[in-house]
Amino acid sequence: MMMIKLNINNRGPYNFILDTGVGLMVITEPKLIDSINVVNPRTIKLAGLGESDSFEAFVTPHLNVHIPGLLSSNISAAVLKTDYFNLSGYVGMPVHGLLGYEFFNNLAVKINFTDSTITVCSPKHLKPFKRSQKIPITIEEQKPYMNAMITFPDGNRISNKFIIDLGAGHPLSLENLPQNNALPKKTVKANLGVALNGPITGYVGRMAAIEMGKYKIKKVITSFPDIDYIKRNYSVKRDGNIGLGILKRFNVIFDYTNNLMYLKANERFNAPFEHDMSGMEYYTAGENLNHLIIGRVEPGSPADIIGLIKDDEITSINFKPVSKMSLEEIDAYFKTTERSLLLEIYHDKKYDRVIMTLKQRI
Incomplete structure (x- = not known):
């Protein structure tokens, strides 16, 4: 996960995962609502993938969010009443929430995975990486989407629409194969992660390749969520998502204002994809x-x-x-x-x- 430190209402610092897969800022640590002096929050119900029903969260009045070099006012957040994610346990360090659309909306965000730095600027002052690949994206329901070509194990090539999801640890997820009974022959059962209201189960296998602009990445570890855990009622139709397991092989720039993403392969690009070889989750x-x-x-x-x-x-x-x-x-x-x-x-x-x-x- 990509972690960034920030202060809220002059309190902190707190650890937030940078996550293009979320719109509204999410505070996953319920105790923070007292620490940041939130008064009279209103209650909403949140729904997502997973096993349980919708659950409740507080919506805060406007917050002041400070990241070194940046100060944002009038930011609202959802504060979970219960820490359903246990992100701290799965990341191995304290995690207080998720920061998404609010961070990317009006900034050009340059992520250098080589030296673990994030640089932001006004989009009009953006200088892309030399020899980078420009990728058209769309911003729908406060999330970025792109089209990529998938090569299946049988050689078929199909263009798919993906959410670009920095908050997903997997390389690639395809949501349309299980319902079509088209899983690769060699898969293993696995828990695929935690969504808004619980764990998502499914299978893990490999796709032959994914093509993103001029880049072709082969033998990609791919997640296939169970159809029982996929509610096909997304307001934005999609085929899956591209996660950090692929994105960290590039240095990346997000420019929501101009509907663009820039990719430049880094030293991780040709590293083989490997999945857990023990058969245990911890x-x-x-x-x-x-x-x-x-x-x-x-x-x-x-x-x-x-x-x-x-x-x-x-x-x-x-x-x-x-x-x-x-x-x-x-x-x-x-x-x-x-x-x-x-x-x-x-x-x-x-x-x-x-x-x-x-x-x-x-």
């Missing part, structure tokens, strides 16, 4: 988010074969305590290459050491 917990808890184990996977189960705690990997690692480092252990790992597990009030042999599953 999150961080505890006051300091330094406990790694298994949330789900896929039947028949390497994690299942060695007897790991939900709620087991992983305390070390190859003798290195997980409390000393970021979630990004931990992810790299489980999806970089096929190999064996020595894990220390806390289970039934005792510690065990087990060897897990990773296996590429898609």
Whole structure:
């Protein structure tokens, strides 16, 4: 995730995920409503993908939002009454909310994934990257969309409309294949993330390629949400979304004012796409988010074969305590290459050491 620090009503700093997939600013930490001195907020219902029904949030009066170099007034936000996302647990650091359309609306936003910097300016002063690819986009319902060509495993090429979603960790998601019974032959069952009202389940496989302007990216890890969890009532018709797993292979400029996005490949462009090879999902917990808890184990996977189960705690990997690692480092252990790992597990009030042999599953 792309994290940015900001102050609200002269309080903070708070950690917000930069997310083109949201319109209204979302505060996911309910306690913030007291910290930023919000008075008389009104209540609304929010609905989205997932398992549960609509849920409630407060809508704040106008807030003052300060990011180094920028001060915005009259910004409204939705404050969730309950932290449904548990973003802090899945990111491995405190997360207080999501910042989307309000940040991108009147600015040209240049994101350099090479050195992890964001530069903003007035669109009229924008200087694109040299030799970058200009991509037409549309801004619909406060979100950016683009067309990209998908090559399917059977060689068919189809143009699809995608939301450009910096807040989605996956590379690519296609929402029209499950309902057409056209999934790739090799897929694995997976939890695909958390949407507005709960987790989204589905499958993960590969598409042969995606073409974005002059760029062609091959063997792309792709998510396929279950049709039971997709409500086909979007006000903007789309085929899926392009997430951070693809976007971080470029340095990117968003220019909403002129309906443009600029892409320039960076050093990550040719890196192979790999998915988790353990068959387990995990999150961080505890006051300091330094406990790694298994949330789900896929039947028949390497994690299942060695007897790991939900709620087991992983305390070390190859003798290195997980409390000393970021979630990004931990992810790299489980999806970089096929190999064996020595894990220390806390289970039934005792510690065990087990060897897990990773296996590429898609």
